[in-house]
Every structure is written in structure tokens, then in C-alpha cells.
Amino acid sequence: MRNIKTMIEPFKIKTVEPIKPTTEEYRRKTLKEAGYNLFNIKAEDVLIDLLTDSGTSAMSSMQWAEIMNGDESYAGARSFFAFESEVRKLTGLKHIIPTHQGRAAEKILFSIVGGKGKTIISNTHFDTTRANVEYSGAKALDLVIPEGKNPSLIHPFKGNMDIQALDSAIREIGAENIPVVVMTITNNAGGGQPVSMENIRETKKVCSKYNIPLFIDACRFAENAYFIKKREKGYDKKTPLEISKEMFSYCDGATMSAKKDALVNIGGFLALNNDDLAQKCRNMLILTEGFSTYGGLAGRDLSAIAQGLREVVEEDYLAYRIRSVEYVGERLTEKNVPIILPPGGHAIFVDAEAMLPHIPKHQYPAQALACELYAVGGIRGVEIGSAMMDRDPITRENRPAKMELVRLAIPRRVYTQSHMDYVIEILDIVNQEKNKIRGMKMVSEAPVLRHFTARFEQV
Numbered sequence: 464m465r466n467i468k469t470m471i472e473p474f475k476i477k478t479v480e481p482i483k484p485t486t487e488e489y490r491r492k493t494l495k496e497a498g499y500n501l502f503n504i505k506a507e508d509v510l511i512d513l514l515t516d517s518g519t520s521a522m523s524s525m526q527w528a529e530i531m532n533g534d535e536s537y538a539g540a541r542s543f544f545a546f547e548s549e550v551r552k553l554t555g556l557k558h559i560i561p562t563h564q565g566r567a568a569e570k571i572l573f574s575i576v577g578g579k580g581k582t583i584i585s586n587t588h589f590d591t592t593r594a595n596v597e598y599s600g601a602k603a604l605d606l607v608i609p610e611g612k613n614p615s616l617i618h619p620f621k622g623n624m625d626i627q628a629l630d631s632a633i634r635e636i637g638a639e640n641i642p643v644v645v646m647t648i649t650n651n652a653g654g655g656q657p658v659s660m661e662n663i664r665e666t667k668k669v670c671s672k673y674n675i676p677l678f679i680d681a682c683r684f685a686e687n688a689y690f691i692k693k694r695e696k697g698y699d700k701k702t703p704l705e706i707s708k709e710m711f712s713y714c715d716g717a718t719m720s721a722k723k724d725a726l727v728n729i730g731g732f733l734a735l736n737n738d739d740l741a742q743k744c745r746n747m748l749i750l751t752e753g754f755s756t757y758g759g760l761a762g763r764d765l766s767a768i769a770q771g772l773r774e775v776v777e778e779d780y781l782a783y784r785i786r787s788v789e790y791v792g793e794r795l796t797e798k799n800v801p802i803i804l805p806p807g808g809h810a811i812f813v814d815a816e817a818m819l820p821h822i823p824k825h826q827y828p829a830q831a832l833a834c835e836l837y838a839v840g841g842i843r844g845v846e847i848g849s850a851m852m853d854r855d856p857i858t859r860e861n862r863p864a865k866m867e868l869v870r871l872a873i874p875r876r877v878y879t880q881s882h883m884d885y886v887i888e889i890l891d892i893v894n895q896e897k898n899k900i901r902g903m904k905m906v907s908e909a910p911v912l913r914h915f916t917a918r919f920e921q922v
């Protein structure tokens with residue numbers, strides 16, 4: 464076989480959506496009016512939108528066909544059974560409950576199992592997961608391995624749970640106070656880093672020892688499976704679907720935002736084995752989301768999710784997906800832009816603390832960098848740092864984040880390599896002119912999930 468190195472996008476483009484550049488002067492004015500919060504900026508004022516990979520995927524022609532194929536019956540729709548069958552085939556879980564997105568599944572689960580005096584342990588809680596845990600009155604404890612907190616350290620599975628710390632935390636807190644352990648794959652807040660099969664297996668072993676159910680936050684299960692295939696011994700001959708099934712075989716339940724690895728614009732699910740808990744969750748679903756065969760979604764959404772779950776485990780898609788993120792990471796590293804290494808599956812995380820040592824942590828260096836990328840290139844990323852960390856729910860003190868990062872999330876199947884080359888060039892320019900960037904002061908904030916609405920001023 465010839466060794467052809469160019470990796471092409473494994474699709475051709477059937478529909479296009481124009482994007483239009485604005486001037487740097489216009490963008491600086493827009494930023495100021497938006498309180499230096501990129502969530503407040505109109506999407507049409509953004510050139511390359513890397514705010515999130517959530518709900519931003521391009522659907523395939525087959526998924527659009529499923530949109531037409533959707534059955535909009537209130538109860539027992541064909542679309543629900545297609546969705547249920549696909550999720551069950553993948554996860555092996557008994558009860559499949561559709562929700563309108565991931566956080567709705569989290570809200571239902573944690574409002575039932577959480578509450579005062581409870582602790583939820585995860586490798587790292589994603590922000591909505593943490594917020595839903597804390598809103599229920601429970602505590603959220605993160606126990607990622609120490610390597611996962613070191614941005615420049617190369618390790619194949621930086622999302623892994625610290626197994627020893629998990630065991631001692633359970634003994635200290637008491638198993639009766641820990642309703643579930645949550646394994647987030649890949650670890651979004653920790654840099655999009657994968658978790659190894661061995662670590663999932665070991666986590667399950669500890670959970671079983673104390674009789675605590677293990678839940679998977681499965682948003683990026685397919686990307687995680689592909690990393691296992693590439694990096695873990697014994698998995699190179701297995702398909703991503705086989706690997707995914709094995710990952711889920713160790714869990715008792717899962718929450719998922721279909722807006723990630725189901726390649727759709729809206730949707731999610733809660734899946735679990737426990738009959739009693741499933742009954743309570745369905746009751747809550749009917750109260751807050753909708754009947755148990757649609758859960759806040761249209762029938763067409765359920766059909767598109769079913770098709771997306773089939774496409775996302777295709778090997779040529781995953782090879783392109785992981786390689787295209789890695790490509791951006793390699794070019795940025797060549798240009799001395801500090802990023803989390805190795806790059807995760809869905810995003811590049813720029814280490815703002817390393818890039819901007821002149822901006823102290825309490826002046827939100829990652830927020831400042833995200834704003835500058837928008838000003839110079841019309842690129843929208845998001846701060847994952849001290850602004851995103853809410854205040855401590857009890858003391859109301861600011862909680863400094865372990866790392867100050869700007870996440871550039873890559874939407875699935877949306878941008879081409881030349882879009883990414885542009886992003887690389889802008890980051891290079893901003894990095895060379897970094898001494899001009901000033902810190903930020905937060906001037907207003909909401910009590911929870913404040914980074915969505917907070918307003919800032921330049922220091």
C-alpha cells in the first residue's frame with residue numbers, strides 16, 4: 464500500500480452557509496459593548512466560531528433524511544423506538560430516557576440521588592454537572608490523576624480517575640453518602656483528555672467494592688473509544704463500536720448530551736439499569752421534560768440521534784476527527800503557542816497562564832486571551848478557568864481554577880483545514896503581540912454558571 468499522508472475530510476459539501484469577516488475596529492467596539500463576554504456577541508459577528516462543539520455539528524444527508532422520517536406521535540412514536548434501540552445497542556443499559564440535552568438528564572438524576580450530605584465523585588465534573596450536583600445540595604469532588612493537572616506533561620490518558628484517591632475518599636466520606644461515581648469521557652473540563660479502558664475497569668472495581676453505581680458522562684464516548692484504540696494495548700484491532708460497548712459494559716447508567724457525539728443539534732439521554740431509580744427518573748421526566756417516549760424532543764430529533772450514533776463510530780470519521788484536532792495542536796506547538804499536550808479529542812486548550820505571565824490569576828488571563836483572539840481574528844473561543852469556576856456555594860469565595868485555559872472547540876464536520884490554518888495564523892500573531900494584552904475585572908455575575916452572563920472591564 465502507498466503511504467499517502469494527506470488526511471482529507473471524509474465528506475463532500477452539499478450545503479454551504481456563508482461567513483463574513485468584520486473589521487478589527489468593529490470587533491473591539493463590539494467586545495466592549497458585550498462586557499468582554501463572548502457569549503454576548505452575535506454569531507453573525509463571529510468568523511470562526513469555536514465557542515463549543517455542542518450542538519454545532521453538521522448533520523449528514525442521511526441524518527437530514529431521518530429528519531423527514533421523524534414520527535411526531537405524542538406516545539410510542541417510531542422515532543423513539545429507533546432511538547431506544549440504538550442507545551441500547553451501544554450502552555447495553557435497560558432503561559433509555561430521552562432528554563432535550565445533557566443537563567436535563569443531570570438535573571433529573573441528581574435531583575433524585577443528590578441532596579444535602581451527599582457527595583458525587585468524578586474524574587472531573589463538567590460545569591453543568593457540577594452545577595446540578597451543587598444545586599441539589601450535594602458536594603462535587605474531582606479526583607483526576609495528578610498528570611491530568613499538568614498542562615505540558617505528555618500522558619496518553621490524562622482524563623483517568625486517581626484510583627487510590629477514589630478508594631480513600633469513599634472510605635473517608637462513607638459509601639452511604641456517595642450515591643454515584645461519574646466517569647466523564649472524554650474529560651471535557653480537564654482538557655478533552657481520554658480515559659483508558661483499564662481505568663474505567665479499575666474505577667468500576669472500586670465502586671463495586673463499596674456497592675456504589677458507576678455512571679458514565681458519555682458526551683464524547685466515540686472520541687474516547689478511538690483514543691483507546693490508538694493508545695491502549697490490546698485494542699488496535701477492535702472497532703470503535705466494540706470498544707464503546709466494552710466501556711459501557713462497566714457502568715450502571717449514563718448521561719449523554721447528544722449535541723456532542725451523536726452529531727445532532729439538540730438532544731440527550733439518561734440510561735440506567737436500576738428499575739426503581741428509572742421509575743423515579745421517568746416521573747421527573749414527565750414533570751419537567753415531557754412524556755417518556757419523547758422527553759422534550761421532536762420525533763425527528765430522536766431519529767437524527769439514532770442515525771448520528773451509527774455514524775459517529777465509523778472509523779474514517781473518527782480518524783479524521785482526532786487527526787484534524789491533532790494537526791492544529793502540532794502547528795501551534797511549532798509556533799510556541801502553549802497548549803495542553805497532547806491535544807484532546809474535541810478541542811485545543813491554550814494555556815493562558817503560560818502565555819500571559821504578566822496577567823495575575825485574579826485578572827482572568829484566559830478571559831483576556833479569548834477576547835483578544837476575537838478582536839484580532841474574529842475567532843470565538845471560551846474561557847475555562849477562574850471565571851468559569853463559580854464561587855464556593857457555602858463561603859461565596861472565588862475559587863481559583865487549577866488552570867487558566869482558552870478552549871477552542873472544533874465543531875464536528877463544519878470547518879475545513881484552511882479554516883484551521885487561519886486559526887493557527889491568528890494565534891501565532893496574538894502570541895507574538897501578547898505583551899499588549901491587559902487583564903480583566905469581573906463587574907457583574909450570576910450566582911451559578913456565572914461565566915455565561917458575567918460582564919468584565921479591562922484593567
Ligand SMILES: *Cc1c(COP(=O)(O)O)cnc(C)c1O
Pocket residue numbers: 517564565566567589591592647651680682719720721722723730731
Ligand atoms: C456538554 C456537556 C454536558 C452537558 O450537556 P448539555 O447538552 O450542554 O446540557 C455534560 N457533560 C459534559 C462532559 C459535556 O461536555
